[in-house]
Amino acid sequence: MAGKLTDKVAIVTGASSGIGEATALALAAEGAKVVIAARRSDRLLALEARITAIGGKALSITTDVSDEAQVEALVNTTGAKFGRVDILINNAGVMLLGLIDNADTEDWRRMINLNVLGLMYATHKVLPLMKAQGVGHIVNISSVAGRIVNAGSGVYNASKWAVGAFSEALRKEVYQNNIRVTIIEPGLVATELPQHITHPTVREQMKNYYGSVKNLESEDIANAIVYAVTQPSHVNVNEILIRPIEQQA
């Protein structure tokens, strides 16, 4: 399929739903070969079929992004199959909100292991390939929660602030290798993200909060990502903060 990303190879983590799914479709529609990764294989295979049906190219690789060995296999398989990785979309994430006191610390481990370490593993694994190619683009999905801290969101906030700090250090380390780094910071997007909150009361509160404004759609974020990765090669779009018009905080 011809487009602004023809011949480019992109890995999208967390592609089985929401923002990752929409982004994989949008990149494929611009001609990129997309490698789609997440844990739910059935959803990945369905997306692979949708991309193929619109004339695109996709390869699904079941991956738990919080597992370093699986992330290494994801990048190695992509390299072996397509010979390069031009774009990495570090999107997989969970938002397990709740107060710090009395928290289930397993929620903390899941957030840090995926939102922070998973993103770091994937970045670490693609860098040698991107450096050897002399070009690359890493897009890290943070959040408004990476800019504004709230009670009840301490560890999710910490995970997304970590994404911001890591991304800026990364940019300073790799810009001379012609590798671009972009942070995307969405506000409320209509996805299944809040449904995975383990605390029933907090889950209900977030359902009401999401229901109180007209949310962004995953495609709105995918459009911002496509914008960032299709700029001329001298342009490094470092940060995009994008809220629904009705969202104040």
Ligand SMILES: NC(=O)c1ccc[n+]([C@@H]2O[C@H](COP(=O)([O-])OP(=O)(O)OC[C@H]3O[C@@H](n4cnc5c(N)ncnc54)[C@H](OP(=O)(O)O)[C@@H]3O)[C@@H](O)[C@H]2O)c1
């Ligand atoms: N929705 C919002 O309001 C919002 C706002 C700001 C930022 N974000 C960020 O946007 C990103 C995408 O979230 P979303 O809103 O699209 O939510 P989503 O629909 O729940 O998507 C999350 C994705 O992450 C994947 N994932 C979860 N655990 C994983 C693991 N251990 N290994 C691999 N993949 C895993 C899920 O797939 P599997 O379950 O199949 O593995 C799914 O594909 C997240 O980083 C989130 O923090 C979302």
